[in-house]
Amino acid sequence: MLNSDTEPAAEPPARVCHDDLVRYELDGVELWDGTAARGASRIVWEDGRGEGIRSLEPADAPDPRFDGLSVIPGLIDTHVHLIGYAGAPGGAEFFTWPLTTRPEEQVLHGLANARAALAAGVTTLRDLSADDVQFSLGRALAGGIVDGPRLLAHGMVGMTGGHADLFTPAAFPIRKPTADGPDACRRLVREYARAGADGIKVATSGGVLSQGDRAAWRNHTDAELDAIVDEAHALGLPVAAHAHSEDGIRRALDAGVDSIEHATLITAELAERAAAAGVTVAPTLLINDRIASGDPRYGSAESAEKARALVVRRDALLTDAAARGLDFVLGTDANGHHVRFGDEPDELRAMARVLGWSAERTLQAATSRAAAAVKRGDTLGKLEAGASADLVVVRGRPWLDLDALRPENVVAVVVRGRVLVGALPGGSVIR
Template identity: 60%
Template sequence: MHRITAHLWNGERDLGPSTLTWATDETDGVITGIAPADGTSAADTAGASAAASPFSVIPGLIDTHVHLMGYAGRGRVDFLSWPLVTRPEEQTLHGLANARTALVNGVTTVRDLAADDTQFSLRRAIDDGVVEGPRTLAHGMVSMTAGHGDLFTPPAFPLRKLLADGPDECRKLVRHWARAGADGVKIATSGGVLSVGDKSAWRNYTAAEIETIVDEAHALGMRVAAHAHTTAGIEVAIAHGVDSIEHATQLTLEQAERIAAAGITVAPTLLINDRIAAGEAGVTPEQAGQAAELIAARDALFAAAAAAGVDFVLGTDANGHHVRFGDQMEEVRHMAAVFGWTAERALQAATTRAASAIGRESSIGRLDTGHLADFVVLRGRPWERLDDLDTANIVAVVSRGRVVAGSLPA
């Protein structure tokens, strides 16, 4: 049995000085109890009374939108050409490095939204304890010819990702991902920013194709995440009953009210679009221009949407290039500033609410008896002062009941 006594925030509220106990088996760790601390317990790992302890415990963060297979080296590479000239075996090592970086920076669960057999293999290796990384969910991409997903590959390049055109092909590709072990699928209902020659206003898929994708995914117990920047793309995603909308940059207030009523979650991916619009990380003038046009009115739209009850959750679009693995806490702070949130509401977006968004609310995102022992020990009280939510304040990260970064205060 393991224990730590410190100030505890459980994913929803401040529990005050508490003792958290957990047990670890061969594969996982489970929280066995949370009890108020008496302030003088010898179990107080801070070496002083829990009330005076500088340490806090919060659930591990959950990033609902990442791309693990991005360059993780020390230098800079071209974002678009690196995947085309790098063998899958080598990309897997970069993906593992990105996963490890996320973990030591307090992110204990990620959802990869452009996965294939490489990510499925990495997820299995992490689950089996072969390598160390965050809990990983993986969605296969269902993209049309000349769609947002396809336009990351130049026309003359012979190796293209799997594509589907027409309802029958779409249904078959969803089934392919289900058989391969995907947790869900991702579609695009608008164009993108980084894909070559793409236009955010381009339609991706017909109504019949999207209806088929969502129907088949839900029939197979898989969630559907929809990439959508434009108002028109968001409208299509709402109409077809997707489970989450990624980016939602030009979300209107009327759409926000329907999204809130439908329980659709939104990952706003603020940092990546801000950085692209600012011309950072080697983006082209065309990419910067597209992003700048998209985000021109974004912050005001998002603030209104948050006030209307839209469930915004942490989703960074981290790819190791424009957004690094380890930037998640910065994204949470930025979300609070844009949405006008309290520190506690911002933390919920990265813990309990993010867990619900990926269908894992019964096991992660909250510190409670029976939940999995994924948590972060850090200095400060981030639910009161969000500036305390900073990687520099991390003391230890516990994942699957084991200390994977730092050390527990002793």
């Protein structure tokens, strides 16, 4: 179990173990189920042989032991990059650390980053530039070998000289895999599937932090994009597309991707088209705001200039897209440097401001709607009988006031039925 800054409850967590089965109950706690408030509720879940919510029903009455507390589903961050330096800020150079650090050490930093997000109530992370480090970490987390949030990992199919490739200096000999031509793209998708990827990432435009890049540049030919998406979908893998430019967004939609990352310069026509197709967008507001600020901690003057050119038009376009029904979900682009793991609540508050959403609609973007975006809507992002027991006990009512959603207000975090952060306050044992 991770440490919590909160004081432990007077009573220990409510649990009883028969063989390997542990069952928990909270009776009379205020609950929000991922869509709407349920009032005082009785929630029962299992750990051990099972990890699901066994029952959820109205409580006979609120329990005064839970005054000021509520239960919500665990948050889902649909866009992160776990492999960044996890130590104190400024302890390593953002660009060179991954290039000069062995995978055995990287995985430990990835786990530390994942656990930092967990402490803020994030129970599922989706890494969108994964390789064997994240695939291995994801399996260890799923198997209970190490404690932490769920991890979904997408392998990146990038082209030579494309957005992903331009994070590595030209003369550096050790590079992430790239693919040029439809057949090579199909092969790389298959290799990621064999390695255990949960999905595929592709870029259809250039980016901001990649060096010598331009957000307006095309990435991949249409034939390559079609091959990537077709092969991924044939293998049951969803495809997330990095796209800043109008042309990049259009080409991603033409290829049939499942989600778009950033979508910074989305037009009204493209927003309506994406909404009709059920394509979701993670707007990643904080990272581009911070890069655009010109603060040298967050990147070069070149990156700041690129970010400013996008941000100056972004907010009005995204506000209009939301009004047209485009479904935005939580995605921070956290890498431990520009956006720290645990900054997810700050990203949600930025989304509420830019998109003009209520606290409840914004919280849906981090729970039930985010779960649907990562193709886990049947079990994650909601609290109901049969769903996975991923939940957060928090002080306040975040669906009414997003300011309540802060790491210092997290009392307990449960993943796969196990209490991994803090302690449950005053539940009762089922015998």
